[in-house]
Structure formats: structure tokens, C-alpha cells
Amino acid sequence: MRESSSLSPQHGAADRSDTVLSAEHISKSFGGIAALVDVGFELRRGEVHALMGENGAGKSTLMKILSGVYTGYEGTVSVDGHPVNFAGVRDAEDAGIAIIHQELNLVPELSVADNIFLGREKLIAGLIVDRKASSRAAGALLQRLGIELDPQARVGTLRVGEQQLVEIAKALSMSARILIMDEPTSALSPAECQRLFRIIRQLAESGVAIVYISHRIDEVMHLASRVTVFRDGRHVLTEPMARLDEDAIISAMVGRNLLASSQEERHSGGNIVLSVENLSLSKPDAHGWRTVIDGVGFDLAAGEILGIGGLLGSGRTEILEAIFGSSDGRTGGEIQVDGRPVDIRSPRDARRLGIALVTEDRKTQGLHLQASIADNVALPLLGGQRADAEAGQR
Ligand SMILES: Nc1ncnc2c1ncn2[C@@H]1O[C@H](COP(=O)(O)OP(=O)(O)OP(=O)(O)O)[C@@H](O)[C@H]1O
Ligand SMILES: [Mg+2]
Structure with missing residues (x-):
């Protein structure tokens, strides 16, 4: 069935004949590690297709194949139903595919x-860059795009969110009909996100096919008309958004029902390893000692x-700091x-315990x-060695 109106991308998903980009039986390994195993993916004109999966599921790898970044892989990529073999990013761009990279x-x-x-500079007489x-x-x-940036500003001086907007502008400047967005909002402010969502909706309404990768499930539920989930390099599902809820997506991503299994796995009743009694902490402020x-x-x-639950400022962090010996105040109680x-007086004492x-x-x-x-991971150990050496000298 075909919807006549495509005002909203939610209802704009079209039928099979509108497939603009497809990947079949794609496999790709890095060294001995399989990043993708026989996955399929299909993108239709005018849809926002969310691609989801946990870290390392293979999302970026597939997108790099579809956009000509990786040229070595098994399987078939087709544009408008015709198999293609991109020799590089330029070929993909010529086929109307633009990508906003995660990095x-x-x-x-x-x-x-x-x-x-x-790489696509405007030239004067075909020779000199027309700045x-x-x-x-x-x-x-x-x-x-509603982006307030000076075109002459050096990119290195911009904050990360602004650089991300430049990436987005760059992809959009190609007037691509297939747009891949790999975590485009990770460094954007809420206002910048809203602006981007408006642009995405407009593009989809005008017929652009969009792949949208995000870890933010609420974003995906608002934007996407279809969802594909990958897990460990394998295709798990592709469904219209309307048929899924948040729990179904998360279960598909992690491969099991989180709530059910976590209840099963919860076990306690081992020996008491840490016992805290009557713990108190006071910190100095302008009016003397304040009980925290x-x-x-x-x-x-x-x-x-x-x-440990509680509102902001209720002392959750301070409880942990008081136990760990890292708080800057007067502590009391028994641990x-x-x-x-x-008697834990410093993080070093805590570490030794x-x-x-x-x-x-x-x-x-x-x-x-x-x-x-390596240095960061080893740091607590180094401190311990010194502490142990000091203890040995005493
Ligand atoms: N250039 C590379 N060299 C070696 N291994 C890689 C390379 N790129 C990806 N991998 C591996 O391939 C697998 C899939 O990675 P990929 O980046 O596609 O995942 P992802 O779904 O995009 O994850 P994330 O949500 O963290 O971005 C991972 O195991 C990753 O470590
Ligand atoms: Mg990725």
C-alpha cells in the first residue's frame, strides 16, 4: 500500500519500489575480527531509517561501506536496484550518497x-580557488540551516558541537539524495539538536532517504519511520517504528529482556564486606561547619x-567520598x-583495603x-607500591 501524503516522515515510508540503496549479504572483517556477518539493509526514498545497536555492533562499518570509505567487503551494494562497486568516497558522492561521520x-x-x-572547490577559470x-x-x-557561524572562522577554533554542525553543512552542501548520519547529535546542545531534527524532517519530506544512527532512543523514536537493529555484527530486525516500543528496541539491541534477566540474576546474601554505621560529614563554609x-x-x-537514591545535593556523592577518604571535611562514624x-583517611588507605x-x-x-x-590504568597501582614501600620503611 502506498501513502499519498508524505507530510510526516512517520507516514512517508514508501513501498519496495522506492528502495534507493540496499546492501545484501555484507560481511567484513578487520584482521581476524568479524565486524559484519552476512547483514542486509534497505533504505527507501523519503524515510528516516534508524540504525541501532550497542557499541561495536557494526553500524559505522556498514555505513562506511555504503559511502565508499571501505572498498573491501563481501556482498552486494545496490543503488536504485543496480549493483555498484564504489572505488572510493568520490564514487559514492557521485551516486548521491553523503555521510556525516561519527568522528x-x-x-x-x-x-x-x-x-x-x-575537494569540490569552486574555481575561477578552472584553476584558482574562488574563495x-x-x-x-x-x-x-x-x-x-540556521547555523550562526562565520564561514571564514578557522575550524580548529570552534567547539566540538560547532564542528559537528560544519560536518552536517558539508554533507548537505552535496545535495545528496541519500544521507547517512552517524551519531550527528553527540556533541550538540538541545537547541542545536532541535534545529537538526527540523532539517532532517524537511529533507525526508523532500524525498531524501536518511540513515540515522543514534544511541539516544528517544530521538530515534521521534524521528525514524523504520528501525534496523544490529547486534555483534549481525542483523537482528527491521520494523516500522510504529510497531516497536522502547523495550522492544532495547531487548533487540542487547539480545535479552533486561528486566526479566536482571531480576533472575540479582543475588545477595554473601558475607557483609562493607558495613557503615552512623556516618557523618561536616564541611567548612562561610558560617562554620555545615552538616552534609x-x-x-x-x-x-x-x-x-x-x-543510593536521592535528589541532587542530598549527599549521595559525599557518602562515597567520606567512605573513600577523599572528602574535604570532618567525618565521623564507624566503617x-x-x-x-x-580507619580510612585517604584514598590510598581505601585502595589498600x-x-x-x-x-x-x-x-x-x-x-x-x-x-x-596505560598510565591512567596503572596509576592506582603505582600509588600503592609507593605506599607499600613507605609502610615497609616504617
Ligand atoms: N578500522 C578498524 N580496525 C579494526 N577493527 C575495527 C575497525 N573499525 C571497526 N572495528 C571493529 O569492528 C566492530 C564494529 O565496529 P563499528 O565501529 O562498526 O561499531 P558501531 O556499531 O559503529 O559502534 P559504536 O556505537 O561504538 O560507534 C568492532 O568490534 C570494532 O572494534
Ligand atoms: Mg559507530
């Missing part, structure tokens, strides 16, 4: 305008996950580890962003 692919040293038209013309064209494009937590107590058993009273803390703000509290992953 930014801009040249920081170049201007916004130069980035948008990179004025490209700046004008970029300006007009950005304005149409008071009279907190709980027992935590081996194998148990203990949830036992494995049934023995302990086998307690680790994943902080609320990893960037400022948990990680040294300038250091390597």
Missing part, C-alpha cells in the same frame, strides 16, 4: 567554508549492588571492612587526560 573529519587549519567545499564564491555559498548554506551527611548506615554484602573496624571509586566526574576527578590509557 569529525575536518581540517582544523582550514576555514569553515574551505572545509565544507573541500569569495565559496565563502558566499557557505554563508548561504549555514544561514539556511548525618547518621548514614548500611551493610553491603559480597555480590550485591546497592543503589568495617570484612567485619574489622578500619580493596575499595575503588569511580568518580562522578571522570574528566576532572578520575582521569589524567594528558596521560596515556
Whole structure:
């Protein structure tokens, strides 16, 4: 059946004859690791087709195949029903396929305008880059998209969200009829997202076929007319959005019913490993000591996950910091580890007792962003060695 009106992408999904891009029996491996195993995908004119799946499911890999980034793979890609063999991104662009990559692919040293038209520069007499013309064209494009950016600004000076908008403008500048968006909103503000959604809807209404990859399930439910789910490099389902709810999508992504299985797996009743009694914390402020937590107590058993609820500012983080010895205040109460009273005065004490803390703000509290992953992972161990050496000297 065919809908005559395509005012809303929700109802604009057309029938099979409108398939503009398809992938059949696609497999791709990196080294020995299979990223895609015999997957199929089909995209129709005027639809917003969400592609979902957990990290590493193979979403980006398929999109890179469809957009000519990867040329080595098994299976068949067809445009308008005709098999194609893209030799590179340029071939895919010529076939009307544009992609907004998950990772930014801009040249920081170049201007916004130069980035948008990179490789497709406007030329004077076929020789010299016409900077004025490209700046004008970029300006007009950005304005149409409601993006307030100076076409002459160097991309390296923009914040990540703005760079993402430049990526989007670049893809749209190609007037593609097939547009692939791989996590386009990850660094956008809510207002920028709303603007992008409006553009996506307009494009779909005008007949552009859109693949939309996002981890944000609410976005997908609002935008998409169809959903495909991949898991571990395999195709799990393709369904009209109207036939799915959030739970069904999540179950397809993770491969099991989360609620049911987590209830089964919940077990407690091991030995009490951490016991907290009458824990209190006061912090100095302008008016003297302010009580932040008071009279907190709980027992935590081996194998148990203990949830701590409460509103912002109610002291959840402070409870953990007080236990871990990292709070800047006066603590009171009694803590036992494995049934023995302990005195934790610093994170180093806590670490020696086998307690680790994943902080609320990893960037400022948990990680040294300038250091390597190896150094970051090893850091608590190094501290321990020094502490142990110091203890040995005493
Ligand atoms: N260039 C590469 N070299 C080696 N392995 C890769 C490469 N690209 C992807 N992989 C692997 O292929 C698998 C699929 O990755 P892919 O990036 O397609 O997943 P994804 O669904 O896009 O995940 P995410 O949601 O994290 O973006 C993963 O196991 C990944 O580690
Ligand atoms: Mg990806």
C-alpha cells in the first residue's frame, strides 16, 4: 500500500519500489575480527531509517561501506536496484550518497567554508580557488540551516558541537539524495539538536532517504519511520517504528529482556564486606561547619549492588567520598571492612583495603587526560607500591 501524503516522515515510508540503496549479504572483517556477518539493509526514498545497536555492533562499518570509505567487503551494494562497486568516497558522492561521520573529519587549519567545499572547490577559470564564491555559498548554506557561524572562522577554533554542525553543512552542501548520519547529535546542545531534527524532517519530506544512527532512543523514536537493529555484527530486525516500543528496541539491541534477566540474576546474601554505621560529614563554609551527611548506615554484602537514591545535593556523592577518604571535611562514624573496624583517611588507605571509586566526574576527578590509557590504568597501582614501600620503611 502506498501513502499519498508524505507530510510526516512517520507516514512517508514508501513501498519496495522506492528502495534507493540496499546492501545484501555484507560481511567484513578487520584482521581476524568479524565486524559484519552476512547483514542486509534497505533504505527507501523519503524515510528516516534508524540504525541501532550497542557499541561495536557494526553500524559505522556498514555505513562506511555504503559511502565508499571501505572498498573491501563481501556482498552486494545496490543503488536504485543496480549493483555498484564504489572505488572510493568520490564514487559514492557521485551516486548521491553523503555521510556525516561519527568522528569529525575536518581540517582544523582550514576555514569553515574551505572545509565544507573541500575537494569540490569552486574555481575561477578552472584553476584558482574562488574563495569569495565559496565563502558566499557557505554563508548561504549555514544561514539556511540556521547555523550562526562565520564561514571564514578557522575550524580548529570552534567547539566540538560547532564542528559537528560544519560536518552536517558539508554533507548537505552535496545535495545528496541519500544521507547517512552517524551519531550527528553527540556533541550538540538541545537547541542545536532541535534545529537538526527540523532539517532532517524537511529533507525526508523532500524525498531524501536518511540513515540515522543514534544511541539516544528517544530521538530515534521521534524521528525514524523504520528501525534496523544490529547486534555483534549481525542483523537482528527491521520494523516500522510504529510497531516497536522502547523495550522492544532495547531487548533487540542487547539480545535479552533486561528486566526479566536482571531480576533472575540479582543475588545477595554473601558475607557483609562493607558495613557503615552512623556516618557523618561536616564541611567548612562561610558560617562554620555545615552538616552534609548525618547518621548514614548500611551493610553491603559480597555480590550485591546497592543503589543510593536521592535528589541532587542530598549527599549521595559525599557518602562515597567520606567512605573513600577523599572528602574535604570532618567525618565521623564507624566503617568495617570484612567485619574489622578500619580507619580510612585517604584514598590510598581505601585502595589498600580493596575499595575503588569511580568518580562522578571522570574528566576532572578520575582521569589524567594528558596521560596515556596505560598510565591512567596503572596509576592506582603505582600509588600503592609507593605506599607499600613507605609502610615497609616504617
Ligand atoms: N578500522 C578498524 N580496525 C579494526 N577493527 C575495527 C575497525 N573499525 C571497526 N572495528 C571493529 O569492528 C566492530 C564494529 O565496529 P563499528 O565501529 O562498526 O561499531 P558501531 O556499531 O559503529 O559502534 P559504536 O556505537 O561504538 O560507534 C568492532 O568490534 C570494532 O572494534
Ligand atoms: Mg559507530
